[in-house]
Amino acid sequence: METQVGIVGAGPAGLVLARLLELRGISSVVIEARSREYVEQRVRAGVLEQRSVDCLTEAGVADRLHAEGMVHEGIELRFGGKGHRIDFTSLTGGKTITVYGQQEVVKDLIAARLESGLPLLFEVSDVSVDVERPLVRFTHEGSEVELSCDVVAGCDGFHGVCRETIADVLTIYERVYPFAWLGILARSKPSSEELIYSNHERGFALHSMRSPSVTRSYLQVKPEEDLDEWPDERIWEELNARFELDEGFALNEGEIFEKGVTPMRSFVAEPMRHKRLFLAGDAAHIVPPTGAKGMNVAIADVEILAAALERWYASGDESGLESYSSDCLRRVWRVQHFSFFMTSMLHRPADQDPFEAQLQHAQLEYVCSSEAAARSLAENYVGLDKV
Helix, strand or coil, rough: CCCEEEEEECCCCHHHHHHHHHHCCEEEECCCCCCCCHHHCCCCCCEEHHHHHHHHHHHHCCHHHHHHCEEEEEEEEEEECEEEEEEHHHHHCCCCCCECCCCHHHHHHHHHHHHHHHEEEEEEEEEEEECCEEEEEEEEECCCEEEEEEEECCCCCCCCHHHHHHHHHCCEEEEEEEEEEEEEEECCCCCCCCCCEEECCCEEEEEEEEEECCEEEEEEEECCCCCCHCCCCHHHHHHHHHCCCCCCCCCCCEEEEEEEEEEEEEEEECCCCCCCCECHHHCEEECCCHHHHHHHHHHHHHHHHHHHHHHHHHHCCCHHHHCCCHHHHHHHHHHHHHHHHHHHHHCCCEEECCHHHHHHHHHHHHHCCHHHHHHHHHHHHCCCCCC
């Protein structure tokens, strides 16, 4: 097979890149190790920045997003038995976020790709990348395939083969956090119109939603937490305890139909380009979910890459390709800092001493009482246009 851009991975990064290239008249082949059913059901992030919504809208794949996505104009920070609203629209000149599951974004992108009749191959195996030629080798439906291309986009996630292919030229920055999130999906009406981030003496909790009838909630737990020790009754009891308010509060409870433990880490691989291989999304960086940034920074990566490829194919100008890594990493590190800030401010480490607890409380009080501090949080949460 031959194409201009070989895309390894059919997650948000790979599929958004393929769509942006299609609209620019640049050919691509997308390959994915998992099945279509798997990637369309894989529950991940659910918060889209204004910038990401705009990108998907301009790409013509946001009809369902606008019909079903839930637009939020703020979030609530809850601590000390009180709730404090951070008003995004007033602090950022009208920007919002949209709650719409990553798997729904993926469904929309796959549908658009298939409607265009462009190559999208699922359940490939034995994937390897040659950055010298460049090309991608893989097996599909029992046949060995060699895909020749001008560039390779490594969008195959944290455990993919692309980053490992150039591991010897990368510098790795990593932070593993001493806690994890126990996440649930429940058939219950959301208990709040906006996301609630709670700092409680028993640990962090987050109340989110996926639809008017499905909620997504999280509890801070130990990384080695055993799910068998968390029956539904205990989960609801703990969530209600961590969301308590002085004037009273109770979650809308319902059937829990999915639960899992997600470890927390920060990870950055530099550079994000080596020869004709370009890393994007989770293949290059991971953020803790507290800042709701993972899918958004992946989309930002491929927006930069698509624009650089368009210039190169149109005029031979390689400047955008040469600066791809540095252009992306400015945003990546800003996002890492914001995610670290949110994680540190809201979680209670097991060994936290009283002094650290008071510092954390002071930080929360400042964010909720200072317009400048609240604006900084809001601007980062809804997404910075330029970094």
